[in-house]
Amino acid sequence: MKRSGAFTLTFWKSVAIVLMALGFAAAVQRYAMGLGATTNLKDTFPWGIWIGFDILVGVGLAAGGFTIAATVYIFGIERFRPILRPTILTAFLGYLLVIAGLMVDLGRPWAIWHAMIMWNPHSVMFEVAWCVMLYTTVLALEFSPVVLERFRLRRTLRVVRAVTVPLVILGVILSTLHQSSLGSLFLIIPGRMHPLWYSNIIPFLFIISCVAAGLAMTIVESFLSARAFGREVELPLLSELGRVIAVVLALYFTVRLQDLMTRDALRYAFMPTYQSAMFLLEIVPGVMLPFGLLLVRRIRESRTGLFYSAVLVLLGFVAHRMNTTITSMEHWPDRLYVPSVQELAVTLGLAAFGFTAFALVARYFNVFGEAPHGRAHAPDAPAREVAAARAE
Amino acid sequence: MKPKGLLIDITKCVGCHSCEQACAEANGLPQDAATDLSATHYTYLKSFNDETVFVRRLCMHCNEPTCVSACLVGAFRKTETGAVLYDESKCIGCRYCMQACPFEVPRYEWGSLAPKIQKCRMCYERVAAGGQTACAAACPTGATMFGDRDDLVREARSRIDANPGGYVDYVYGLSEAGGTSVLFLSAIPFEKLGFPMNVPKEPIPDLSWRVLSQVPKYAVAAGVLLFGINWITARRTDVARFEAEERRARARGAAESGVRP
Numbered sequence: 001m002k003r004s005g006a007f008t009l010t011f012w013k014s015v016a017i018v019l020m021a022l023g024f025a026a027a028v029q030r031y032a033m034g035l036g037a038t039t040n041l042k043d044t045f046p047w048g049i050w051i052g053f054d055i056l057v058g059v060g061l062a063a064g065g066f067t068i069a070a071t072v073y074i075f076g077i078e079r080f081r082p083i084l085r086p087t088i089l090t091a092f093l094g095y096l097l098v099i100a101g102l103m104v105d106l107g108r109p110w111a112i113w114h115a116m117i118m119w120n121p122h123s124v125m126f127e128v129a130w131c132v133m134l135y136t137t138v139l140a141l142e143f144s145p146v147v148l149e150r151f152r153l154r155r156t157l158r159v160v161r162a163v164t165v166p167l168v169i170l171g172v173i174l175s176t177l178h179q180s181s182l183g184s185l186f187l188i189i190p191g192r193m194h195p196l197w198y199s200n201i202i203p204f205l206f207i208i209s210c211v212a213a214g215l216a217m218t219i220v221e222s223f224l225s226a227r228a229f230g231r232e233v234e235l236p237l238l239s240e241l242g243r244v245i246a247v248v249l250a251l252y253f254t255v256r257l258q259d260l261m262t263r264d265a266l267r268y269a270f271m272p273t274y275q276s277a278m279f280l281l282e283i284v285p286g287v288m289l290p291f292g293l294l295l296v297r298r299i300r301e302s303r304t305g306l307f308y309s310a311v312l313v314l315l316g317f318v319a320h321r322m323n324t325t326i327t328s329m330e331h332w333p334d335r336l337y338v339p340s341v342q343e344l345a346v347t348l349g350l351a352a353f354g355f356t357a358f359a360l361v362a363r364y365f366n367v368f369g370e371a372p373h374g375r376a377h378a379p380d381a382p383a384r385e386v387a388a389a390r391a392e
Numbered sequence: 393m394k395p396k397g398l399l400i401d402i403t404k405c406v407g408c409h410s411c412e413q414a415c416a417e418a419n420g421l422p423q424d425a426a427t428d429l430s431a432t433h434y435t436y437l438k439s440f441n442d443e444t445v446f447v448r449r450l451c452m453h454c455n456e457p458t459c460v461s462a463c464l465v466g467a468f469r470k471t472e473t474g475a476v477l478y479d480e481s482k483c484i485g486c487r488y489c490m491q492a493c494p495f496e497v498p499r500y501e502w503g504s505l506a507p508k509i510q511k512c513r514m515c516y517e518r519v520a521a522g523g524q525t526a527c528a529a530a531c532p533t534g535a536t537m538f539g540d541r542d543d544l545v546r547e548a549r550s551r552i553d554a555n556p557g558g559y560v561d562y563v564y565g566l567s568e569a570g571g572t573s574v575l576f577l578s579a580i581p582f583e584k585l586g587f588p589m590n591v592p593k594e595p596i597p598d599l600s601w602r603v604l605s606q607v608p609k610y611a612v613a614a615g616v617l618l619f620g621i622n623w624i625t626a627r628r629t630d631v632a633r634f635e636a637e638e639r640r641a642r643a644r645g646a647a648e649s650g651v652r653p
Contacts, residue, residue, distance in 0.1 A: 034502065034505050034507070035500075035502055035507065036502025037503065042502065043499045043500060044496065046491055047487065070618070074618050074621050075621060076626065105486075107484075107500070107506075107507040108484050108485035108506060108507070111484045111485070114465045114482055118465035119466070120464055120466040121604070122461045122600070122601060122604065123461060123462055123464040123466075124462070124600045124604060125463070125486060127604060127607060169618040169619060169622070172614065172618055173610075173611050173614045173615060173618075177611070184600055185488070185491075187599045187600045187603060188492045188596055188599050189491060190590070191591055191592075
């Protein structure tokens with residue numbers, strides 16, 4: 001994994017640098033001039049892409065963290081360990097970016113700490129805030145062994161290792177609560193949302209869809225890092241994830257369809273409206289198509305097939321979160337929202353920062369250390385013996 | 393103090409805009425013409441049917457306000473006068489109240505670097521001191537009437553009963569969002585005057601509380617379940633390891649005893 005220290009400017013590196021610079025400039029402008037001058041938010045449209053994308057999508061894409069951690073530590077399926085660390089890193093960075101996005105979006109960001117001492121347990125936002133705080137801490141601890149190993153802090157490492165299981169369990173509880181509470185935020189606005197997206201089971205839909213998206217993110221991240229670091233991609237493992245995604249998508253699609261039919265809202269899907277078009281764009285190429293693709297073994301077990309299926313799942317997920325926060329609140333012609341240049345710049349800049357941070361951490365820390373060929377790690381050894389013993 | 397309220401009888405309004413002016417004066421806001429509610433216009437008179445019908449917009453001061461329940465730091469409170477007040481010293485600026493309000497009332501100081509929410513305060517200080525709201529005091533026709541909410545509800549009913557042909561048989565605000573301090577009477581169906589008719593007839597905070605109140609139960613159940621599963625898988629691993637060791641020991645023993653003779 002170690003490569004020569006010299007910095008070489010590649011195409012993607014320059015793209016990332018430009019996006020980060022633009023995003024930083026837009027954020028500076030937002031702090032200097034206020035939200036009104038730099039965003040297209042208004043009294044009738046108080047939430048835009050910083051909430052819809054940076055927060056709702058960001059948190060959803062981090063869902064691989066709790067899924068894979070639970071798979072390895074709670075269900076004891078050790079063969080997924082090689083992708084555990086990169087997935088936890090993705091989730092941790094995802095949450096840090098969510099907090100960064102919040103700091104730009106909040107009108108009074110210096111008061112964010114109020115959430116810690118001024119409690120209103122009747123607010124879904126209160127649950128959201130505490131889940132962000134606690135789960136970010138849990139993710140930091142889950143990722144900490146990588147840092148502690150690097151600096152040979154053995155005693156602290158032992159402490160963290162000893163509490164790994166309770167930590168992972170706490171992480172699963174917090175993460176599922178957080179994913180669902182982001183959906184529950186919308187329960188309180190039945191009147192304003194389009195019936196294709198408002199539902200009283202929205203918290204449940206958010207949990208199901210985030211599992212598919214989190215796993216798809218793990219697949220995409222694995223392919224990208226394999227390319228960036230010249231590693232072999234763990235194809236059999238990832239194909240297995242692809243199969244799980246297909247099952248989750250099927251569950252999601254069934255529940256969603258059932259919900260639309262019980263609320264008699266399915267008819268809105270086939271009307272010549274903007275909302276109907278956005279709904280179909282979300283469901284057909286974002287849920288039905290990848291489901292069909294992932295069902296086919298040849299596609300699921302091929303590099304291209306799996307990668308592009310996962311990308312479709314991600315796009316469908318992004319479409320669902322954006323439609324929930326933005327499309328469902330729009331009315332032609334008096335209430336429309338198009339993000340401003342600054343809003344786009346901050347969002348793209350944060351995404352570019354995420355990729356860059358991942359690459360840097362992976363370069364200087366042992367993120368892929370628990371790869372199948374890596375023998376160095378003691379915790380793997382008993383597991384391998386067990387597997388051997390079972391095979392006998 | 394009994395909770396106060398406002399009864400706004402649309403049939404009596406002549407569109408003189410005195411309420412807007414009195415409101416701006418009482419709250420120290422600029423005296424310019426309003427085009428909608430805004431951070432500097434706590435009330436706004438909207439005209440319908442070629443400027444013959446006028447409808448006031450203002451905070452409805454719900455009995456169980458959605459904003460009070462939505463705000464994570466508790467920056468909103470329902471006061472003893474019935475007024476719903478906002479405290480900027482708590483606010484973090486998430487704007488969930490704006491999103492949550494079924495009447496889309498809270499407005500934001502978008503141009504400010506320390507933005508606050510702005511909305512009608514039902515003249516809290518004046519009312520607490522025994523007075524009435526500035527808008528009611530300024531209304532020349534009695535279209536906006538101040539009083540105890542209970543009395544206003546009775547008054548609204550008796551006006552409809554006394555003149556059934558002159559009113560739609562509906563008091564807007566009686567049950568919207570579980571009831572509001574501001575009530576409306578109209579001769580024209582409310583949906584034709586821009587009133588949201590799909591506002592739930594129950595307190596809206598219940599919609600999220602139904603889910604939120606399940607959180608502790610869920611956390612405990614999930615915790616027990618996950619620890620249980622972990623215990624089973626860990627135990628299985630231990631047993632498998634023990635058996636593997638035993639088998640190895642037996643094999644070693646057999647090999648040693650085979651060498652000795």
